[in-house]
Amino acid sequence: MVAESIADPLTTIINNCIRKYNFPKAWKDARISPIPKVDQLKSEEHFHPISVIPTPSKLFEKLVLFQMTIFILYKVFVLLVTESLASNDGRSPCGSAYFVSPDAVFCQRVAEKLKR
Numbered sequence: 001m002v003a004e005s006i007a008d009p010l011t012t013i014i015n016n017c018i019r020k021y022n023f024p025k026a027w028k029d030a031r032i033s034p035i036p037k038v039d040q041l042k043s044e045e046h047f048h049p050i051s052v053i054p055t056p057s058k059l060f061e062k063l064v065l066f067q068m069t070i071f072i073l074y075k076v077f078v079l080l081v082t083e084s085l086a087s088n089d090g091r092s093p094c095g096s097a098y099f100v101s102p103d104a105v106f107c108q109r110v111a112e113k114l115k116r
Helices: 002-020 055-087 104-115
Strands: 031-036 047-052
Touching: 002 055
Parallel strands: none
Antiparallel strands: 031 047
16 A cells, blocks of 8 residues: 555654754745636636645645644643642642553553544
């Protein structure tokens, strides 16, 4: 399948872009396609411009958004828990003696909800 053959190289490219703070120039170029607004086309005003950006650009944007969302949700969760524990003299907001900190399971659940 095509997806399996390009997944590793595309992952490497995207990871390098993130690591080096570089976004490929070719991914920034959009192709403008005129879409007719009306049946009788008489002038340029009767067209609606639609920009088509490269697929890797869209994928890159979605992946970065996804990673940033998970990071922010994790930080907000930790902040809320820290403030809650501080306001309860170190006791758990649930009243139990122990509090389980967020981990990969939490992030995985968030990721599953974001995919929906």
